[in-house]
Amino acid sequence: MRTYALTVFDDSGEKLLDESFTAPTDDEAKTVGQARLEEAGFQGHTHRCVTPEAKLILFHR
Incomplete structure (x- = not known):
């Protein structure tokens, strides 16, 4: 399992969500x-999900 980081920001740049989770693959981590994001209602906010190597697998601005 690998550890991924999910971060959500508001328009001023303040972090609204900053958490990590584990998944076996990048595709599963994206899911x-x-x-x-849907569970927390943050789909429309700026967000990113990165791999342990800092590769973006999910991004919205």
Whole structure:
């Protein structure tokens, strides 16, 4: 399992969500990240999900 970081920002740049989670693959991490965003109601906010190597797998601005 690998650890991914999911971060959500408001328009001023303040962090609204900053959490990590584990997933076996980047594709599964993307799915988990999208589900977490929907669950928290943050789909329309600026967000990113990165791999342990800092590769963006999910991004919205």
